[in-house]
Amino acid sequence: MSQDSTKAMIAEVFNDIANGIKSGQFKKKVRIGLTILGSEHGIEEMVKAAELAKSKYGDFDIVLIGPKVEADFEIVEVETAEEGHKKMTAMLESGELDGCVTQHFDFPIGVSTVGKVTTPGKGRDMIIATTTGTTSTNRVEGMVMNAISGISVAKANGIKNPRVGILNLDGARQVERILKEVQDNGYNFEFTQSLRADGGAVMRGNDLLAGTPDVMICDSLTGNLLVKIFSSFTTGGNYETVGAGYGPGIGENYDKLVNIVSRASGAPLIAEALRYCATCAENKVLDIARDEFKKANKAGLKEVIEKTTKKAAKAEVVEEVKMPAKKVVTYSIAGIDILELENACKALWKEDIYSESGMGCTGPIVLVADEDADKAIEILKKAEYMA
Known part of the structure; x- marks a missing residue:
């Protein structure tokens, strides 16, 4: 951290103490980082976002991570977006930052x-x-x-x-x-x-x-x-x-607060992201x-x-089921997931109920004859194709 950044951080701490004494309610402001390299709109847009957030809210501190710029913020200097992510992660792990806003960050699965x-x-x-x-x-x-x-x-x-x-x-x-x-x-x-x-x-x-x-x-x-x-x-x-x-x-069990914006995000959105x-x-x-x-x-x-998920995996095994004799099907049963639609029909065929799959305006449906409706719904619920 540069000497100027250290001075700025110390000044912020003393300002927080002074404001807390004045109000009688001392509360330490959270420190939120903003990486300023990588935007499609340039570094100036990122700095503008920080300035907009500061003028609009002002109840949290913003730390810029990137090249040195003319701005009234603490700046942690890095030369590349990749170096910015490494620095951001280290500062989050050490507690120097409470959270950070960045672009194009890779999260682990989960x-x-x-x-x-x-x-x-x-x-x-x-x-x-x-x-x-x-x-x-x-x-x-x-x-x-x-x-x-x-x-x-x-x-x-x-x-x-x-x-x-x-x-x-x-x-x-x-x-x-x-x-x-x-x-x-x-x-x-x-x-x-x-x-x-x-x-x-x-x-x-x-x-x-x-x-x-x-x-x-x-x-x-x-x-x-x-x-x-x-x-x-x-x-x-x-x-x-x-x-x-x-x-x-x-x-x-994730332990770092990283908020994402797009490289296409503009200053008004990034200010709200902060x-x-x-x-x-x-x-x-x-x-x-x-x-x-x-x-x-x-x-x-x-x-x-x-x-x-085990039930869904089991259903992927192709099972030959004889289709019952065709009927006129006019009763529609909704609430079946499209991924399970064909298997739901086969579950009814096993019970000698003729059915067809279809798509209504609200999503997938199973079609049965009116006289088979109650029994079909009972079978589908028992087989857990419906809630």
């Missing part, structure tokens, strides 16, 4: 970022879990774990009882069944209801625009796309302005996440995931 966007329909903040990284190589398991991460970040941002929705993607119904079972076992959280007339915890595009849930569950690739669209749909895509970026990396990171640091989001995963595991999270 950690993914929880973004925050402002939805255009009603101007609500909505947490998207998750947006970069990979919580699990199994899609369904990953989305379930993302739910716990999203709930953790929501709580760190002042939402005491976050309402959770699951984006209508491949695997969504399996995710819903797992989360409902864990909820029934004692893990306390609340599902939201779609704003569409038929409701339910599985969210549609309308719910994305309106920000129906506090926490929207999806896979990281979809979440990444959503953040990009929400943050830059008014600018043509090359300059992200709205929301707070891709968020902190959260995992069951505020987002500071709030997560102040409220100990990583401790909250450890606690939430502990509670979910106590409610059988891992066992329920294993049971569901």
